[in-house]
Amino acid sequence: MVYKTKGVCAQGIEFEIDDNKKVHNIKFTGGCSGNTQGVAQLAEGMNADEVISRLEGIRCGFKPTSCPDQLAKAIREAIGEN
Secondary structure (H helix, E strand, O other), rough: EEOOOEEEOEEEEEEEEOOOOOEEEEEEEEHHHHHHHHHHHHHHOOOOHHHHHHHOOOOOOOOOOOOOHHHHHHHHHHOOOO
């Protein structure tokens, strides 16, 4: 899936979800490279619901969202839980 982010420095997020609902191959386009790489590595192989529960609602400074929050939104959309 390719997700166009909203309200953050990263412009997009690519990832895959396998048949067991595990998240793989997460790649952020743009954003703070070290932070987005760290989030991607930590979420690699994790269950989609677990990623959502851990990352959803995280804010970046005064912004109402963050790159981790955008990943949670993207995963929620991918598994059909808008």
